[in-house]
Amino acid sequence: MHPVGFSAEPAPPKIGLSTSLPTQGIFRAAHPPPLAFSSDQIEQLHRRFKQLSGDQPTIRKENFNNVPDLELNPIRSKIVRAFFDNRNLRKGSSGLADEINFEDFLTIMSYFRPIDTTMDEEQVQLCRKEKLRFLFHMYDSDSDGRITLEEYRNVVEELLSGNPHIEKESARSIADGAMMEAASVCVGQMEPDQVYEGITFDDFLKIWQGIDIETKMHVRFLNMETIALCH
């Protein structure tokens, strides 16, 4: 088991984006083409961004309090945090940003772009990895490159916090069980004095193997009429 720190990983390609793009033409992302938005979508997102920020150039954490629907979300804090995570913003290997501008906002949103059918296998893999990395960062709250048991428990407790009947202990035992499962999936057999310290990103990829994340992790950035009807 070789834990791989994030610093060792190649830095994710940054979306090519000049500062004042929002309202002009097609938004061309140089690097991962799947992450590109159309101009319509950018306009729409920009409108939303301004709405959230109250016409300020940046969004702070507090701004997310204005989204009423978010309040019911059990992992709300984790999600909001992900927006300010430097790793997700591709600005560094750890730490949180105080505020994000529209460009950053788009960067985060771009993790949720659906995968294009025209992409080849390699691009799909890349896209998949990007998406998973986002998720991984959410679990790995201390940016040390692994999801420790404590972190995992944390997430599970939050996830299950929506159900008032589930006690903390059961949430923890579930996390423990999941961790054991992860260990058995990723490491298999271990030395007796070896301790599974946490899920590294590589392990994370292994766990997700065979799960169709590309078809799951996306939000349709379109008009809502069409969404309500179809998948």
Add this chain to the structure above:
Amino acid sequence: MSGRGAPGCSRGLQLALLLVPLLVLGVLPRARAFEEQPGSAHGESQGFQVVTFKWHHVQEPYIIALWILVASLAKIGFHLSHKVTSVVPESALLIVLGLVLGGIVWAADHIASFTLTPTAFFFYLLPPIVLDAGYFMPNRLFFGNLGTILLYAVIGTVWNAATTGLSLYGVFCSGLMGDLNIGLLDFLLFGSLIAAVDPVAVLAVFEEVHVNEVLFIIVFGESLLNDAVTVVLYNVFESFVTLGGDKVTGVDCVKGIVSFFVVSLGGTLVGVIFAFLLSLVTRFTKHVRIIEPGFVFIISYLSYLTSEMLSLSAILAITFCGICCQKYVKANISEQSATTVRYTMKMLASGAETIIFMFLGISAVNPLIWKWNTAFVLLTLVFISVYRAIGVVLQTWVLNRYRMVQLEIIDQVVMSYGGLRGAVAFALVVLLDEKKVKERNLFVSTTIIVVFFTVIFQGLTIKPLVQWLKVKRSEHREPKLNEKLHGRAFDHILSAIEDISGQIGHNYLRDKWSNFDRKFLSKILMRKSAQKSRDRILNVFHELNLKDAISYVAEGERRGSLAFIRSPSTDNMVNVDFSTPRPSTVEASVSYLLRENVSAVCLDMQSLEQRRRSIRDTEDMVTHHTLQQYLYKPRQEYKHLYSRHELTPNEDEKQDKEIFHRTMRKRLESFKSAKLGIGQNKKAAKLYKRERAQKRRNSSIPNGKLPLESPVHNFTINEKDLELSDPEEAPDYGAEAGGGIEFLANITQDATATDSPSGIDNPVFSPDEDLGILSRVPPWLSPGETVVPSQRARVQIPCSPGNFHRLAPFRLSTKSVDSFLQADGPEEQPHTTLPESTHM
């Protein structure tokens, strides 16, 4: 259903099975003839007869039962040969069988006495199949693709009906079909009944093909939901035909369209209402567990009949009844009831399906209904296939602009090809009135041909087609805890992103619905206790634990030693995790039983190991044998009694829970320390190892000689090992428990400080404990005796250790075995593997 039977043998059996119905059928007419005489002689009083032959008295149910028997036997026959069933779908085989049987009946009787009547089909055979489909519908998948399904079901069916009917009419006008007494409306009527994809046929064929779930749900969902369209089209055109073509006004057409909405929405509404009712009823069935499963069937069936009564779509009603109630019912009813419902439903559905296909075959053997018109039959076949394909391509083209997961060309091919027609069409066409529809017989025969063609030919070829096209298959995976957790996290993230980006999307709707469900619906429809345990993640956790446990127990049984499975000292040990979500042992007695098995599983493994070992060591064997004889019994009896009163362990519940909480806390603690205190751990492990090695060297007394020496000592060890150091427990189980535990301790004495069933709290994981444990290890316990599935034992266990990951520890090793073996002296048994012991 494996191809176990040798081919020759199976052929013989099949022949025999075919002969049985022949004989029966040969006898029946004669029996009927024979029965006539006593019937006529009945008038004269003959005094009291000791034995009377009352065939008439039982005739109808008797014949029905016989037919069901024949169909079921035939099914056995088919599955004797794996080769046949892997190539030919069962539905096709049944149709052929039906044809053969029909031929025999005809030969004997010269009247088609047995046919598939619409009444029997719609009232008794179809509901179980549709209910089964609804009740086991993967809801999320279904609603996720609802838009697509609806489009195919509504537009697709209308398209098929219209194009088929119109094209046939066009050809008819060209004079190719010769002279037929048919009008445009008749053609449209025929088109509407032949257009609908049949749920029974689709299910029968697709279940064997295993295409990916999205494709399956689309085709299958379409076949279920198109019923409303079919019913409306059929009714509308039938009434138009009755009215006569020239009297149909525009108002009638509008009425037809309106009636579509009424029929479909009304049927759905009826289903939802009955689902609500059903969920509500099952909430209060706590004291009538036995009839609990009955409610599911009766109320669902009532929903079917009610909407039939209101001339709404009955299929939609029962489908949605199943879909909507499944969550609440499954949470409310006990596990036994759930199993009963599951099996009964499957049995009814598959029985009904069998009968339907067989009778489709039988019904075809009736010269009276056959009217052949080559052009009509062939063109119908061509048109339904071609228009289905065109319709699918057009609709998919539209859909793909909105769908996240695109439907590829291959999917479209399978969807077009999977448009099977079946018994619904047949029943509808038989329902037609010959006075109104002049060419009824032509329609009937064409429908039969179409059904046979699609079921037999397309059913036969769809499997190779799917293979050839390399359609993404469905993969059956074990549910994984991580998967479920991540999936849950995903849902929340997606809905949050939609919230943040201001979209109202699929995730948004789902999120809002689940909030609504949690806040209101679940509170009304679910038991208090069920509300706790209904979380899917918990369920998966539960399932996985059960699975592990069952395989452990099965393994134990296979090896013939279940002796130690029922040891209360380990109750609540391993599987404790879901005694919180399912606190009521009264309710979930099966799970409770299972849980008990589960919890003692590791002990079982130990004992197994012990047994194997003791065979080598005669002295040991004798001692253990004695122990088993004298010490085990009370425990077993106690246990037996306990499980018999499985429904009333109320007084123990509190205590169990208490124990659970304590052990759980401890377990978590140790896990935590193992997880976080890495360095500490390693040190502990090393220390532990060293000590162990030392002890190994020191210990020269074979353990078998001293098992009776110090029960108290043993008991403490056992307690420690199993992390059941709850002081209350020993007194609780009292004297009778003492023997068993002591014995267990003896059996597992070798487990010393190491064996912990839960796998987490081994000394290495809980460094603070192991010194204490070690110090308590009596010197006479040879470390070589540390019991745990040894390397070899593990190899022999069919399931790999990986399967046991939740019960088993995650620090399994192979390497250290060797070093250990080397270190050990001659007293070491070759198969003992100490290092693993740390983990089991």
